[in-house]
Amino acid sequence: MLPACAASCILGALSESVCSLTDVDCLCNNKDFLKASEDCVLGGCTREQAYSMLNGTSYVCNFPRRDRSQTVHSIAITFTTLASVVAATRVVYQTTKRGGTGIFWDDGLVLVALALVIAEAVILVAYAIPDGLGKDVWMVTYPEIVRFVHWLYLVEVIYFAAVPILKASFLVFFYRIFGQSSIQYAIIGTMIVNGLYGVIFFFVAVFQCNPIIFTWKDLDHQTGCMDVNAILWAHAAINIAVDIWMLALPMSRLRSLQMHWKKKLAVGTMLGTGAMITVFTIIRLNSLLKFSKATNPTWEQYGVALWTIVELNVGIICACMPSMANMMKHFVPNLLSSSSKYSTGKRRYYIRSGPKDENNSGSKSTVQSLGTGICSLPKVASGAILQTQTFEIESDDEERLFPGRQRDKASELYALGHLGPTGSICSTP
Numbered sequence: 001m002l003p004a005c006a007a008s009c010i011l012g013a014l015s016e017s018v019c020s021l022t023d024v025d026c027l028c029n030n031k032d033f034l035k036a037s038e039d040c041v042l043g044g045c046t047r048e049q050a051y052s053m054l055n056g057t058s059y060v061c062n063f064p065r066r067d068r069s070q071t072v073h074s075i076a077i078t079f080t081t082l083a084s085v086v087a088a089t090r091v092v093y094q095t096t097k098r099g100g101t102g103i104f105w106d107d108g109l110v111l112v113a114l115a116l117v118i119a120e121a122v123i124l125v126a127y128a129i130p131d132g133l134g135k136d137v138w139m140v141t142y143p144e145i146v147r148f149v150h151w152l153y154l155v156e157v158i159y160f161a162a163v164p165i166l167k168a169s170f171l172v173f174f175y176r177i178f179g180q181s182s183i184q185y186a187i188i189g190t191m192i193v194n195g196l197y198g199v200i201f202f203f204v205a206v207f208q209c210n211p212i213i214f215t216w217k218d219l220d221h222q223t224g225c226m227d228v229n230a231i232l233w234a235h236a237a238i239n240i241a242v243d244i245w246m247l248a249l250p251m252s253r254l255r256s257l258q259m260h261w262k263k264k265l266a267v268g269t270m271l272g273t274g275a276m277i278t279v280f281t282i283i284r285l286n287s288l289l290k291f292s293k294a295t296n297p298t299w300e301q302y303g304v305a306l307w308t309i310v311e312l313n314v315g316i317i318c319a320c321m322p323s324m325a326n327m328m329k330h331f332v333p334n335l336l337s338s339s340s341k342y343s344t345g346k347r348r349y350y351i352r353s354g355p356k357d358e359n360n361s362g363s364k365s366t367v368q369s370l371g372t373g374i375c376s377l378p379k380v381a382s383g384a385i386l387q388t389q390t391f392e393i394e395s396d397d398e399e400r401l402f403p404g405r406q407r408d409k410a411s412e413l414y415a416l417g418h419l420g421p422t423g424s425i426c427s428t429p
Contacts, residue, residue: 013036018030019033024060038054054138065136069135076309080313087320093326106170110320120309121309123155127147132144132145146217152297156308163312168191168195169319175191197242201231201238205235240285277311277318284304288304
């Protein structure tokens with residue numbers, strides 16, 4: 001049965017229409033009549049009454065049944081699977097490379113963010129889509145709409161939790177690399193800001209309505225709820241600002257990286273891909289323009305759900321790129337090499353064993369300072385046996401490429417077991 005408020009709206013719109021009450025074809029094709037009656041119903045009736053009227057109108061007028069839920073389904077599964085594979089590969093490589101002790105805080109934070117993204121994808125695919133996501137509101141029942149708003153609320157809360165955790169993984173990685181450089185305090189300050197705004201907005205999202213159940217039960221939101229649009233816009237603005245700042249942090253140190261310009265360009269490109277996260281955040285922001293005022297929520301919030309899952313998964317993939325690059329260099333060493341012998345991270349060293357001292361079982365040779373040219377070997381007694389070995393070492397990219405993180409070369413060789421306390425070393429050009 002048509003609600004009384006809806007009947008009065010239809011009669012009011014009919015009085016200004018050229019169609020008669022019995023001319024269904026005319027009414028269904030008269031855009032002015034449909035718009036006037038819809039605006040009146042949405043403004044003067046409850047959401048349940050309004051959606052009931054729209055559902056009946058679509059049935060009588062045989063409106064086309066639009067459905068783009070399959071797009072959300074495919075993208076959610078594809079991107080989440082890809083991010084899961086990349087993150088799992090990162091952790092396995094980190095663990096294997098360092099003999100089972102290679103998991104750092106940034107790796108753990110990426111895994112936490114991934115768990116939240118997987119939960120979000122499950123909600124979208126298993127619950128939100130069956131309850132109408134990607135379809136017009138008049139194609140679903142009112143109970144399905146209520147459940148849909150509930151799932152969308154959970155997606156937003158998870159998003160507000162995952163974003164600062166994902167950013168924290170980047171910041172911890174930056175600190176691990178640049179912790180001894182001039183930007184260490186900027187990184188620490190950004191960590192604090194990221195943590196504060198993340199916690200604040202998470203609790204604001206959770207308790208946006210009082211009681212919480214009003215978020216999806218009371219769709220008219222007449223009392224007890226904050227301005228959802230203001231919350232989402234404020235969060236998006238801070239999110240974008242922090243993204244841009246975090247992108248500038250490593251870029252500011254790019255010129256000081258000790259590597260060939262081709263590899264420096266590759267690192268800059270890798271860091272630049274982080275800008276994709278900001279782009280997706282801006283696109284998502286556009287879909288939030290009428291979040292709380294949507295008259296066709298199951299259709300209009302399609303963009304929010306789509307770009308939320310894309311943004312988070314791309315963020316996880318970007319966070320794993322440095323580890324993936326190191327892994328590729330490990331298994332395909334020539335892939336990222338350049339024409340410079342210094343760009344590969346390999347240096348050639350000579351180890352010289354000196355003659356035996358009559359009063360000491362050790363060698364007389366002492367450690368020489370490492371230079372950029374060929375060093376002079378110490379003089380030895382006549383008739384002494386001289387043995388020279390040539391070998392190459394390759395240090396970890398994170399410790400080799402960034403200032404302030406390099407290990408002492410003599411200590412490095414000693415740790416490799418090739419240099420005794422009395423050995424001598426010198427570096428080739």
